[in-house]
Amino acid sequence: MADQGHGAPAVALHVCTRYQRGGSERRVQDSIRALPHLRHHLVVGADSDADLARRQTGAERVWVLPTLVRPLAPRRDLAALVALRRLVRTGGYSLVVTHQSKAGVLARSAAAATGGPPSVHSLSMASFGPGYGRAENWVFSRVERFLGRRTAAFCVVGADLAGRFAAVGVPGDRLHVVRSGVPLPASLPPRETARRLLDERHGTVPGRRLVCYVGSLEPRKNPLLLAQLLRRLHDRMSEPPDLLVLGDGPERDRLVAELDALGLEGHAVLTGHLSDPQQVHDALRGCDVTVLLSETEGLPQALVQSAAAGTPFVAFDVEGVRELLALGARGAAVPLGRLDAVADAVVQQLTAAQDGEPVADLSSWSPDAIEASYRSVVERVLGVHLPVAEPAANFVVDIPSRVRT
DSSP: OOBOSTTOBOEEEEEESOOSSSHHHHHHHHHHHTOTTSEEEEEEESSOOHHHHHHHHOOSEEEEETTOOSSOOHHHHHHHHHHHHHHHHHSOOSEEEEESHHHHHHHHHHHHHTTOSOEEEEESSOSSSTTSOHHHHHHHHHHHHHHHTTOSEEEESOHHHHHHHHHTTOOGGGEEEOOOOOOOOSSOOOHHHHHHHHHHHHOOOTTSOEEEEESOOSGGGOTHHHHHHHHHHHHHOSSOOEEEEEBOOTTHHHHHHHHHHTTOTTSEEEEEOOOOHHHHHHHHHHSSEEEEOOSOOSSOHHHHHHHHTTOOEEEESOTTHHHHHHTTOOEEEEOTTOHHHHHHHHHHHHHSOOOSOOOOOOGGGSHHHHHHHHHHHHHHHHTSOOOOOOOOOOOOOOOOSBOOO
16 A cells, blocks of 8 residues: 555645644644655645745645635535545545645545545644534534544544544544644753843843743634733732733734733734744743633644743643643643633732742654654554655656646
8 A cells, every 4th residue: 555556655645724834734744744655745725825835845746726715615615525526536545634624524525425545634623612603513523423434543633632523423543642743942041041032132121021922813812812911910910021922913913902002012022923943932931921812722832832941821721731731831721711810820820939940741742753643643544564764855746736626
C-alpha cells in the first residue's frame, strides 16, 4: 500500500477548508512532514492563501477548490462534494486526510461514497459543544456520529476533544491524540530580562503588571471581553495591570474603541501579529498572567506557550484547559461566560506568592513526538510500516492553480 506500482510512493490527498495562518493549518504542515515516504496533494478552500500553503507544506500539488467555503452554502457545498468525489475516484489516492470541519464532512463523505481510500480526520476543535447554537449542536453531533463509523481514524489535539467525539458515538479505538505543533522555547531568560525586552520593543510601561492575550482578534475568541476584564481589574485593584495583546484580526478596531470608551486607552498595548516565535516567548515570559476568553477550543495553543514560558494563565473552562493544568501548568479554569470569576482568578494570580517555577510536561508537543504520532496512526490505517527518513525534495511540476467544478 505504501507504493503504487514500479516503486512509486503512495499519494495522500489532504483537503483543508481554509488555509491561512493558524493552528489547524499547522496540523496540515505537521501531517505532511511526518509522512515523507508518501507523496502529498493538497486541496484548499476558496478563502485560502494557496501560495502560503505551497511554501509552508511542501505539498507536491496544491489546488484551490472555489466551491469549498466555511459557511453553510447548500449549492456550493454540493458542487464541492461532486468535485471531491470525482477527484477521489480518479486520483489514485491511497489515503484521504481532512482538516477543519467543512472539509472533514465533504471529503470524508466523498471517500465513503466512492468506496475509495480510507480517510483520517485531523482536527484541533469540534464543530459542536459549548459555544455553538442548538441547531449546530444537533446537526454536527449527528453528522460526526454517522461519519465516525466511516472514518478510519481521528487525530485530535487533546484528550478532552477525543472525549467529546466519543460521547456522540465515534468509536473510541479510532480516536488518537496528536498534538498541534507550536513553537516552544529552547531556553528561558530571567523574567526581569524578558520584561525589559518587552518595555524596549513594545513600549509597555516599566513597573506595571501585565495581563497578556495571545491569539487572533476574531469573534470566536471574544477579544472585546478583554477591555471589560481590564476595566474590572482597574476598578478593584489599587495597582491595576496593563493589557498586552499579541495578535491581530477583524476585531482589532472594535477592541481599541472599547478600550477608549472604558477610559483605558493608556493601559493597553496591541503589538499586532508577531512573526518571530522568540518574541512571543519573551513576551509571555515577561508578563504576569495570560488570559483566554474563548467559549470553544480544542486545546488552546496560546496556553501551551504560556505554560512553556512558566507564566500562569486564566481561561474559561473549555476543552484542553484542565488537561494542561493536569500536566503541571499553573493557572485556573473558570466557568464559561463568568467574567467576574476571570477577574477574581487574575487578581489571585497577580497577588499570590509563587513558589518556584511551574514545570509542565509538554514532551508530547515536541516535533519528534508529533511526527511519530501521525506516523503511527497512518501505519495502522494503511497496514504498513513507514520508516523514519528525511523527506525527499519535491519535484517541480506544472499544475493547474484551480480545480474546476
